[in-house]
Amino acid sequence: MHLRLAWLVLVLLLVSRLARADDGPSSSPSTSSAAVRAARFAELSRKGDKARAAGRLSEAVEAYSDALQIRDDARLRGRLGLIALEGGAIAEAVQHLFLAFIDGHDIPPSERRQIVAAFERARPQVCRLDITVSHLGAEVWIDGELEPASIGRNDFYVFVKPGRHEIRARLSGFKDAVQTVDASKGGRETVPLLVLEPIPPPSSSSSAPPSAPAMPAAATLAPSPLAASSFPNSAPSKPAARPPSSPMERRWSFGAGGILVLGAVSQLPASGFVVSVDREVAPPVSVRLDARAAWSPFEIEGWPIRGVTVGVLPALCVTRTLFFGCFLGHLGGIGHETNTIRMPPSSAWRFRGGAGASAGIELQAWGPFQVRFTADVVVLRDRTPLRSGSMEEIWSGPSVMGGFSLAAVWRSGT
Structure with a gap:
């Protein structure tokens, strides 16, 4: 009898524990094990995926x-952002897509590209607001709605629609701090510091303490599912530690790799290396500077001749998702060296200016590292005739030089 009673109590405890775990993330750690929470998370993820696939957004x-x-979870944030974008909730979509981009290094490349492309479509339609409050623990209300990102933080950022917005900070025992900001489309604005001042104690002649400031009607309304889950742990604690707000915003990149040059240098391909630095100016425009050197082997049409090119190529580039195109210039020199007993050894270097264009693709590899493939064509000012010591023309280099490069690129903010 006692054994049956013990089994009954154990079963009831297990059922009660699972029921409390099914109540969601509000369950306390003392009543919900990590295994149960993990199982619940997996169940909700599968449920969301099935509903999304069936169109039940x-x-x-x-x-x-x-x-x-x-x-x-960055992957779920990305999916939630895609749904929000499809439903027209642009600001919420950008917030989710941005967090998925900066945290989702383990997201499969195809899904990550989809998230980045969606973010780049939506980001120009909203404005980023950087908000700082003088006191930790204050709540921030934007246009009468509580901003979840302010909970437990006094320095954060949000994305809002263009237009005028009222930013209000509230903390018990302090006067409300209010600022109004005009959010520009596709821009980024810093809200003036929200300074909370203590409410002075009531004077002895007062018969009643001052009434508390009225809360806006929207404060009594529960946030929508999107708003309620938009910003947990989303904002960095210090301004300097904030990641950039877009893969297309002003970031640096550094790259290095190999290059193959054809045309004016030699009849044989010239191989060498290229290093580049890139600075994004304003979406989707960036400036880039490539420095490269390449040389060809001896023996051009039986003559022991070597061609060498060294130059820098400043460029103005436009990037769209994975692809980019650039207008570029060429500043450098092309030299040829001979070494033969049939004619006196000679060496000739000429400065070569020119202009051209390049295009390529940049693929995500791992974390902040990407792989960049570039093809370029440069039209030089003139030909490059190569003559022997007796002024006999050995070879005449064309006025066109083409290049193909493959480089590893580190990009800040990814």
């Missing part, structure tokens, strides 16, 4: 939002 949003409150 509201059900998918609810499932993804509940899963994100259990554990922050």
Whole structure:
């Protein structure tokens, strides 16, 4: 009898524990094991994926939002952002897509490219606001709605629609701090510091303490599923530690790799190396500077001749998702050296200016590293005739020089 009673109590405890775990992320650690939370997260993720595939977007949003409150996951954020963008919630979509981009280094490349492309389409339609409050623990309300990113933080950023917005900070015992900002389309604005001042104690002649400031009507409304899950652990704690707001915003990149040059240098391909630095100016424009050197082997049409090129190529580039195109210039020299007993050894170098264009693709490799393939064509000012010591023309280099390069690129902010 006692054994049966013990088994009954154990079963009831297990059922009660699982029921509390099914209540969602609000379960305390003391009543919900890590294994149960992981299983719940996986279940909600599958539920969201199935609902999304079936076109039941509201059900998918609810499932993804509940899963994100259990554990922050970049892949689910990306999917939630894609749904929000499809539903017209641009600001929420940009927030989710941005966080998925900066945290989702383990997202499969195809899905990551989809997230980046969606972000780049939506980012020019909203404005990023950088907000700082003088006191930790204050709540920030934007246009009468509580901003979840302010909970537990006094320095954060949000994306909002263009237009005028009221930013209000609230903290018990302090006067509200209010700022108004005009958000520009596709821009980034810094909200003036929200300084909270203590409410002075009531004077002895006062018969009643001052009434608390009225809360806006929207404060009594529960945030939508998107808003409730938009920003947990989303904003960095210091301005200097903030990641950039876009893969297309002003970031640096550095690259190095190999290059193959054809045309004016030699009848044989010239191989060498290229290093580049790139600075994004404004989406989608960047400036780039390539420095390269290449040389060809001896023996051009039986003559022991070597061609060498050294130069820099400043460029103005436009990037769209994975692809880029550039207008570029050429500043450098092309030299030829001979070494033969049939004629006196000679060496000739000429400065060669020119202009041209390049195009290529940049693929995500791992973390901040990418692989860049570039093809370029440069038209030089004139030909490059090569003559022997007796002024006999050995070879006449064309006025066109082409190049193919493959480089590894490190990009800041990824």
